[in-house]
Amino acid sequence: MVKKIDLCVAEGIIKKYTGGVSDLIPVLQDVQEAYGYIPEPVLYFIAERMNIYPSHIFGVITFYSQFKLKPAGKYIVKVCVGTACHVKGSERVSKEIHELLKVKVGDTTDDNRFTFEEVACVGACAQAPMVIVGSDEYGKVTHGEVKKVIKKYQK
Amino acid sequence: MTNKPKIILGMGTCGMAAGAKTLLEKVESHIREKKIDAEIVHVGCIGMCHEEPLLDIAMPNRCRVIYNKVKPEDVSKIIDSHVLKDKPSKEHALSQILPDNGANPYIGITYFEEMPFNRKQQRIVLKNCGFINPLYIDEYIARDGYEAAKKVLFSMKPEEIIDTVKRSGLRGRGGGGFPTGLKWEFCRKAAGDTKYLICNADEGDPGAFMDRSVLEGDPHSVLEGMIIAAYAIGANQGYIYVRAEYPLAVKHLKIAIDQAREKDFLGKNILGTGFDFDIDLKQGAGAFVCGEETALIASIEGERGMPRAKPPFPANKGLWGKPTNINNVETFANVPQIILKGADWYSGFGTEKSKGTKVFALTGKIKRPGLIEVPMGIPLKEIIFDIGGGVADGTKFKAVQTGGPSGGCIPAELIDTSVDYESLTAAGTMMGSGGMVVMDNANCMVEMARFFLNFSTEESCGKCVPCRIGTKRLLEILERIIAGKGRENDLDLLSRLGSTVKGASLCGLGQTAPNPVLSMMRYFKDEYEEHIKDKSCRTGACTALSRYIVNPDTCKMCGICVKGCPVEAIADGTKKAKKPALIDDEKCIRCGICFEKCPFGVIYTKGAKKAAHVKEGLSEVKV
Numbered sequence: 001m002v003k004k005i006d007l008c009v010a011e012g013i014i015k016k017y018t019g020g021v022s023d024l025i026p027v028l029q030d031v032q033e034a035y036g037y038i039p040e041p042v043l044y045f046i047a048e049r050m051n052i053y054p055s056h057i058f059g060v061i062t063f064y065s066q067f068k069l070k071p072a073g074k075y076i077v078k079v080c081v082g083t084a085c086h087v088k089g090s091e092r093v094s095k096e097i098h099e100l101l102k103v104k105v106g107d108t109t110d111d112n113r114f115t116f117e118e119v120a121c122v123g124a125c126a127q128a129p130m131v132i133v134g135s136d137e138y139g140k141v142t143h144g145e146v147k148k149v150i151k152k153y154q155k
Numbered sequence: 156m157t158n159k160p161k162i163i164l165g166m167g168t169c170g171m172a173a174g175a176k177t178l179l180e181k182v183e184s185h186i187r188e189k190k191i192d193a194e195i196v197h198v199g200c201i202g203m204c205h206e207e208p209l210l211d212i213a214m215p216n217r218c219r220v221i222y223n224k225v226k227p228e229d230v231s232k233i234i235d236s237h238v239l240k241d242k243p244s245k246e247h248a249l250s251q252i253l254p255d256n257g258a259n260p261y262i263g264i265t266y267f268e269e270m271p272f273n274r275k276q277q278r279i280v281l282k283n284c285g286f287i288n289p290l291y292i293d294e295y296i297a298r299d300g301y302e303a304a305k306k307v308l309f310s311m312k313p314e315e316i317i318d319t320v321k322r323s324g325l326r327g328r329g330g331g332g333f334p335t336g337l338k339w340e341f342c343r344k345a346a347g348d349t350k351y352l353i354c355n356a357d358e359g360d361p362g363a364f365m366d367r368s369v370l371e372g373d374p375h376s377v378l379e380g381m382i383i384a385a386y387a388i389g390a391n392q393g394y395i396y397v398r399a400e401y402p403l404a405v406k407h408l409k410i411a412i413d414q415a416r417e418k419d420f421l422g423k424n425i426l427g428t429g430f431d432f433d434i435d436l437k438q439g440a441g442a443f444v445c446g447e448e449t450a451l452i453a454s455i456e457g458e459r460g461m462p463r464a465k466p467p468f469p470a471n472k473g474l475w476g477k478p479t480n481i482n483n484v485e486t487f488a489n490v491p492q493i494i495l496k497g498a499d500w501y502s503g504f505g506t507e508k509s510k511g512t513k514v515f516a517l518t519g520k521i522k523r524p525g526l527i528e529v530p531m532g533i534p535l536k537e538i539i540f541d542i543g544g545g546v547a548d549g550t551k552f553k554a555v556q557t558g559g560p561s562g563g564c565i566p567a568e569l570i571d572t573s574v575d576y577e578s579l580t581a582a583g584t585m586m587g588s589g590g591m592v593v594m595d596n597a598n599c600m601v602e603m604a605r606f607f608l609n610f611s612t613e614e615s616c617g618k619c620v621p622c623r624i625g626t627k628r629l630l631e632i633l634e635r636i637i638a639g640k641g642r643e644n645d646l647d648l649l650s651r652l653g654s655t656v657k658g659a660s661l662c663g664l665g666q667t668a669p670n671p672v673l674s675m676m677r678y679f680k681d682e683y684e685e686h687i688k689d690k691s692c693r694t695g696a697c698t699a700l701s702r703y704i705v706n707p708d709t710c711k712m713c714g715i716c717v718k719g720c721p722v723e724a725i726a727d728g729t730k731k732a733k734k735p736a737l738i739d740d741e742k743c744i745r746c747g748i749c750f751e752k753c754p755f756g757v758i759y760t761k762g763a764k765k766a767a768h769v770k771e772g773l774s775e776v777k778v
Binding site: 021022023024059060063064065082087088092095120122124125128130142 | 440
């Protein structure tokens with residue numbers, strides 16, 4: 001999949017900020033929002049425009065779990081593995097999704113439809129265990145229901 | 156404010172997860188269809204997560220009625236009866252809220268305040284959550300909002316504010332418990348013209364959602380607390396550092412900040428007093444360690460969020476080297492009330508050293524999970540049993556974990572412990588930010604310790620050796636115990652290594668990471684010894700050390716477990732076979748599907764003594 005990276009979008013984002021190092025994280029967040037991930041050419045582009053070493057930017061990207069260097073699938077499936085969800089069996093939910101999608105945590109399915117992630121607490125503990133697909137939240141996802149939830153998003 | 160009937164929906168993250176979105180669509184289409192003249196109001200979390208999704212109806216001059224666990228198909232019935240005929244549907248109603256304006260109550264519906272869940276609560280921080288629409292500043296103003304800010308700006312000196320907060324006894328609600336007034340005083344007295352104020356909303360403890368609920372349900376209370384703090388310490392710029400994982404909280408904060416600017420509560424020359432203060436939002440990017448103040452500062456500066464050595468403390472040298480004051484969301488939300496009602500009123504709640512109230516997120520194996528606010532010093536027992544209704548499904552209460560991955564557990568024997576900073580520390584745990592996860596018989600204390608350590612290991616920033624390597628080694632020891640390969644001296648090793656990590660780490664993360672395992676070993680030593688000596692887990696949670704058994708006497712031969720088993724390890728168990736199910740321990744992979752699927756609860760787990768079935772290589776852990 002070779003897709004040309006349009007740097008104009010990144011240009012527009014950088015222009016919104018004053019350009020100090022303290023704007024780096026917001027810029028990266030906007031870039032990720034726009035491109036779905038942080039493409040390498042954009043990383044170098046930011047480095048040049050904001051006058052920050054690429055190594056610094058790379059360091060920041062890899063420190064925070066929010067940033068991705070690889071494109072994500074159409075739907076991001078997040079399984080909450082916070083304490084409350086853990087106590088209510090999120091490990092099993094995670095295992096089941098792994099079996100359904102046949103990808104490891106952090107990876108994307110071959111058809112680019114799903115990216116599978118584990119997150120530590122989305123703050124809806126009373127609805128544990130929680131699964132989030134795209135921006136839809138599903139609470140009390142017990143055994144058997146995982147399949148139903150995922151099915152909604154399969155072709 | 157209109158005089159129309161109001162249909163109120165709890166649209167916090169938890170309500171959404173329970174299906175509030177579908178309800179909203181249903182309500183909208185129904186009132187359109189029937190041409191009902193009603194106003195739909197979105198509110199934040201009222202705390203009763205166990206009753207979600209909630210739909211409330213408030214008729215003009217009548218009490219607001221709460222309907223719980225509303226199904227989409229019941230929406231039209233409830234609305235027709237209540238809004239069109241002013242007859243609340245009693246079969247669906249949960250309670251009614253007694254308002255301050257003397258509206259007419261209905262006969263035969265319990266009062267919200269008298270429900271067991273609410274009776275022992277004291278709402279100061281949560282007074283508006285679920286009661287106002289967080290998207291309209293006017294609703295906040297109508298409930299004394301921004302009165303405290305006006306009071307300090309027009310009639311109080313910064314020193315007076317600091318003195319009031321000091322006398323109120325308010326301590327940091329993020330977990331540290333440092334006296335807030337004293338912290339403000341340090342920053343006020345620090346040399347320098349430029350000072351910063353930061354609100355720490357990086358609520359990262361898994362199992363805690365207090366700050367999220369306040370930010371979603373009552374964002375202005377936090378902004379007002381910040382305005383007062385900024386005026387007290389002399390800061391003109393503030394930041395709210397909020398988790399990006401809380402999209403709804405971010406949205407509500409953005410709207411609230413814009414509205415506060417419009418009304419002249421933020422910006423240049425606030426209300427003509429000559430005081431300048433504005434707030435910017437910074438979104439965290441997913442790093443637990445950023446809850447630590449110096450790491451949070453590094454993150455705002457655009458660096459990797461790694462902690463710095465203290466001293467110098469942020470009060471002297473913080474953001475960009477300037478004096479900086481950091482408080483947590485809940486701490487700020489307390490401030491306007493303290494200013495309005497006075498230090499004496501606030502310190503009337505709580506114990507000698509822990510004043511006021513604390514918000515807790517009550518979750519786990521509890522009948523009524525939710526967001527609660529209780530006076531400090533309340534016995535733990537009352538929280539678990541009176542408010543929370545005890546553990547769910549008739550299992551036995553085992554322990555409660557407070558303070559998340561930095562805290563510890565309180566076992567059933569210590570259920571009478573008073574919930575305040577000192578008593579919790581004495582019990583080997585901590586107040587923490589307010590997560591309270593209840594555990595029952597099915598939760599293994601070795602496995603829980605592994606869970607927390609796994610979290611701390613992943614979130615360790617890697618800056619200092621004791622934390623980076625120490626937590627990893629602790630985790631490996633626990634993993635081998637769980638896999639049935641525990642060694643004779645492992646408990647001793649865990650406690651020695653644990654205390655080294657605590658003593659030698661740079662920041663709060665490392666200093667507290669061994670707490671869960673140390674506290675669980677303290678109270679559940681026999682369980683740890685069983686894992687190591689008998690290679691057995693009594694709860695069935697450590698799959699390598701337990702086995703599933705069907706009770707042949709009560710098996711109904713429905714065949715559900717047979718169908719569900721992914722490896723065909725269950726024989727018979729069907730009406731056709733006329734024999735109860737039997738699990739072949741050799742074939743069983745201990746996935747637990749049969750256990751979960753059995754509708755009659757006849758499958759149980761048993762610690763596998765000496766674990767004959769643990770095959771080499773099956774759960775190999777490199778040591």
